[in-house]
Amino acid sequence: MRFIVLIKQVPDTHDVKIDPKTGNLVREGVPTIVNPEDRHALEAAVGLKGEGDEVVALTMGPPQAVDVLTEALGMGADRGVLLTDRFFGGADTWATSYTLGRAIEHLGPFDLVLCGRQAIDGDTAQIGPQVAEHLGVPQVTYVTELRLEDGRLVARRDLIDRIEEVESPLPALVTVLAGLNTPRYPVAADLLAACEDDAPIEVLNAADIGVMADMSGLRGSYTRVTKTFAPKVGRETRQIEGPPAEMARQLVSILREKALVS
Numbered sequence: 505m506r507f508i509v510l511i512k513q514v515p516d517t518h519d520v521k522i523d524p525k526t527g528n529l530v531r532e533g534v535p536t537i538v539n540p541e542d543r544h545a546l547e548a549a550v551g552l553k554g555e556g557d558e559v560v561a562l563t564m565g566p567p568q569a570v571d572v573l574t575e576a577l578g579m580g581a582d583r584g585v586l587l588t589d590r591f592f593g594g595a596d597t598w599a600t601s602y603t604l605g606r607a608i609e610h611l612g613p614f615d616l617v618l619c620g621r622q623a624i625d626g627d628t629a630q631i632g633p634q635v636a637e638h639l640g641v642p643q644v645t646y647v648t649e650l651r652l653e654d655g656r657l658v659a660r661r662d663l664i665d666r667i668e669e670v671e672s673p674l675p676a677l678v679t680v681l682a683g684l685n686t687p688r689y690p691v692a693a694d695l696l697a698a699c700e701d702d703a704p705i706e707v708l709n710a711a712d713i714g715v716m717a718d719m720s721g722l723r724g725s726y727t728r729v730t731k732t733f734a735p736k737v738g739r740e741t742r743q744i745e746g747p748p749a750e751m752a753r754q755l756v757s758i759l760r761e762k763a764l765v766s
Contacts, residue, residue, distance in 0.1 A: 505552075505553075505554070505557045505558075505615040505616070505652075506557070506558045506560065506612075506613065506614045506615055506616075507549040507552065507553065507557065507558070507559045507560070507614070507615065507616050507617075507618060508560045508562055508608055508611065508614050508616070508617045508618070509542070509545050509546045509549045509559060509560070509561050509562065509576070509581065509617075509618045509619065510542065510545070510562055510563070510604060510617065510618070510619035510620075510631070510632070510635070511538055511539065511542040511543075511545070511546060511561055511562070511563050511572050511573075511576060511619075512538075512539040512542055512563060512564075512565070512569075512572070512620075512623050512625075513536045513537075513538065513539075513563065513565050513568070513569040513571065513572045514536060514537060514538075514539045514623055514624050514625040515534045515535070515536055515537075515625055516534065516535040516536065516537050536568075536571070536572075538572045538575055538576075539620055539623045539624060539625075540620070540624060540682065541619075541620025541621050541622065541623075541680060541681065541682055542619060542620040542623075543579075543620075543687040544620060544680050544681070544682055544684045544685055544687055545618040545619050545620050545678075545679075545680045546559075546561065546576055546579055546580075546581065546618075546687065547579070547684075547685045547686070547687040547688060548618055548650055548678075548680060548684055548685060549581075549616070549618050550579060550580035550581070550688070551685065552616075552650070552651075552652060553580070558582045558583070559580065559581045559582050560581065560582065560583055560584070560585060560611065561573050561576035561577070561581040561583070561584045561585070562584075562585045562587070562604065562607060562608070562611075563584070563585070563586055563587065564586075564587040564588070564592060564595075564600060564603060564604060564607075565586070565587075565588060565592075566588060567586075567588055569586060569588065570584075570586050570705060570707075573585075573586055573698075573705050574695065574698040574699055574703070574705075575690055575695070575698075577694060577695070577697070577698035577703065577704070577705070578690025578691055578692075578694045578695030578698055579687065579688055579689075579690050579691075579694075580688070580691075580694070582704065583704035583705065583706070584698075584703075584704065584705040584706070585607065585611065585705070585706045585707075585708060586705060586706070586707045586708070587603060587604070587607050587708050587709075587713070588707060588708075588709065589709040589710040589720075589721075590721075591709075591710045591715075591717045591720050591721045591723075592710065592720055592721045593721050593722065594721050594722030594725065595720060595721045595722065595724065595725055596725035596726060596727040596728075597626075597628050597630040597631055597634060597727075598634060598724070598725060598726050598727070599719070599720050599721060599722075599724035599725045599726075600631060601630070601631050601634030601635045601637075601638055602634075602638055602715070602719060602720065602724065603710075603713070603715055603720050604631070604635050604638075605634075605635050605638030605639050606638075606713045606714060606715050607708060607713045608635070608639060609639070609713075610708070610712065610713040610714070613675075614675055615674050615675050616652075616657065616674060616675065616676060616677070616678065617635065617636070617639070617641075617675070617676070617677040617678070618677075618678050618679075618680060619631065619632045619635075619677075619678075619679055619680070620632075620679065620680060621645065621646060621679045621680065621681055622679075629645075629679070632645065632677060632678075632679035633645065633679070635677060636676075636677040639675075639677065641675050641676050641677055642672045642673065642676045642677070643676065643677045643678070643679070644657065644659045644661065644670055644672055644676065644677075644678045644679075645661065645678070645679045646661045646662050646663060646679065646681055647659045647660065647661060647662075647678045647679065647680045647681065647684060648660050648661070648662045648667075648680075648681050648683045648684050649669075649684070650678065650680070650684065652674075655673075655674060656671050656672065656673055656674065657671065657672040657673075657674060657676050657678070658670075658671050659671075659672070659678060662681060662683065742758065
């Protein structure tokens with residue numbers, strides 16, 4: 505079987521700042537990490553891998569995104585694929601998922617695509633479902649348990665109001681939640697080997713996967729981010745004094761003024 509894991513290099517959100525003049529995220533000099541939920545997807549793939557199976561880690565980004573593939577190889581992936589091209593810059597979720605879908609088709613037959621529910625720098629939860637649509641395969645989202653039985657996918661989904669157990673034929677795509685497993689630490693020897701020149705990491709551009717410039721990146725995007733800003737956090741306090749009954753009356757009056765109670 506072949507497992508393809510979509511992983512993304514994201515800024516460490518504890519250090520992300522916003523440029524007050526442009527309203528854009530400041531990425532220069534900000535440490536990056538593997539998107540947390542994608543690490544759980546990779547752990548699932550490595551855990552499902554049997555003899556003769558292959559786990560391929562796939563990412564799209566600038567050349568430095570190779571770092572997440574290095575970590576993936578250290579965690580047990582068999583090879584990595586980096587999609588990088590100036591035409592990919594500025595892509596929205598539609599253009600990104602289209603490009604990832606074309607890359608998966610370029611890699612050949614697969615059995616299961618895995619990815620995190622969402623990336624912490626966008627929080628859209630759209631990439632996985634859109635990739636599944638581009639590939640024309642079933643999708644199972646919000647997965648907290650996953651196994652393969654008799655050539656079929658069996659998964660448990662954790663939804664807001666219920667928990668579902670579903671089955672799906674293969675090939676398929678799943679998006680996973682952090683509760684699925686505990687990702688392993690990279691093996692030091694494998695991590696060092698992944699940094700060598702002969703590491704099994706392939707670099708592909710738009711021409712390699714047959715993506716036209718007007719279908720990818722900013723030109724292929726249907727949405728535009730016009731402004732990003734940090735919300736202003738303010739706190740208003742008011743002290744209420746008097747006997748308990750009077751303080752209760754004042755509190756209710758204030759809440760009604762603010763339309764918090766009827």
